[in-house]
Amino acid sequence: MTDAELATKAPESDAQDTNTPPPPSDSPAATPTPTNPLSEHCTSDRPTPTGLSSTGELTKLNDVDVYISKPPDYPHTPSRLLLLLTGGTGLHSVNNQIQADRFASEGYVVVMPDLFAGDPAPNSRAAADMAVAAEASSSGSSSLLDVFKVKAAEAAKSFLIDMWLARHTEEKVLPILERVLEGARDEFADAVSHGGGVYAVGYCFGARYILLLAAERPSPSGQRQGQGDEEANRPAVVAPRIKAGALAHATLVSKGDFGGLKAPLSVVCVENDPLFPDEVRIAGEEYMSENGVEHEVQVYPGVPHGFAVVGDYEDANIKIAQVTAFEQMLKWINEH
Structure with missing residues (x-):
């Protein structure tokens, strides 16, 4: 790929868990959550490309609302199972549904769950309306009152997002x-x-959970594993929940979220992305390399956060990058 930076790819092997407890001294330290943890691309869809519509079905799986998309010839032709985790726009986003359909057309039974229990991220309609009104009223004027209106609208949008994030924590998801x-x-x-x-792909909010599902984590039960003295002193662990994963333009990720990784991972990144800072990406790459986790990392220049999800862009370079990112993620899971 000519316009993306290819990072390392190393063989998979054991790694230590750092997700739930504080990371050990030889693991990347956790980093604070960004001041603005979600962008408009995480909470609002791009226009759906002309002529496209979703083809799967909304149903329930184990009492969770899900969107399921299947290959046309399933079950007559064997298929693999893919879990698709969305950004904040969630289950009812047509763009997310079309994204699932694209993987289904490549031979996967795709299960896309509602991560938010019917409460997708606010695209801040009320706050956005406030911002539009404030901007309109301040057109051609630089009064302190007009500036205050704009700042108040921005604060309202941030407040809504913060409240939403507080409702959808790791403990809930x-x-x-x-x-x-x-x-x-x-x-x-x-x-x-x-x-x-199970294979898995994730975008924006959902991308972080690919990391968590790909990791070995301590068992919540706290039981010990094995019968020998040495093994009896080690806490029981939960094995990775997925066989291989791919994630695109993650958000809310700390350095510690890379701890314990075992499943092979493909990572799509945006150049100079404040929602997935270079220091987090580089620390993650170093951790995976040092701990023998099979991985690839591609950094895409000149694209916005959220570009890899179905959506229409006028810029031809973004359109090309969107296709390339899908091919990167598909190739990775196909090969694993």
Whole structure:
């Protein structure tokens, strides 16, 4: 790929968990959450490309609302199971549904869960309306009152996002994913068996959960594993929940979220992305290389955060990058 920076690719091997407890001294330290943890691209869809519509179905899986898209010839032709985790626009976004359909057309049974229990991220309609009104009223004027109106609208938008994030924490989202994985393994046992496990892709908000699902984590039960003295002193762990994963323009990721990774990962990044800072990306790459996690990292220049999700752009370079990112992620899961 000529316009993307290819980072390292190393063989997979063992790594230490750092997700739930504080990271050990030899792991990347956690970094603070960005001041503005979500962008408009995480909470608002681009226009749907002309002539496209979704073809899957909305249903429930283990009492969780999901969008399911299947290959046209499934189950007559064996398929693999893919979990798709969305950004804040969520389950009912037509663009997200079309994204799932694209993977389905490549031979995957795609399960896209509602990560937010019917509460997608606010695209700040009320706050956005405030901002538009404020900007309109301040047109041609530089009065302090007009500036205050704009700043107040921006603060309202940030407040809505912060409140939304407080409702959708790791403690809320991971149990939803566990229920969906359990239901998918029952409902689509043939696809799971055919692929030798579950594959997963994630975007924006959902991208961080690809990291968490790809990692070995301490068991919540705290039970010990093994019978020998040495093994008995080690805490039981939960194995990675996915066989391989790919993520694009992640947000809300700290350096510590790379701890414990075991499943092979492909990472799509945006150059100079404040929502996934270079220091976090570089620390993640170093951790994966040092701990033998098979991975690839591509950095795409000249594209906005959110570019890899279906959506129309006027810029031809962004359109090309969008196709390239999909091909990168698809190739990775196909090869694993």
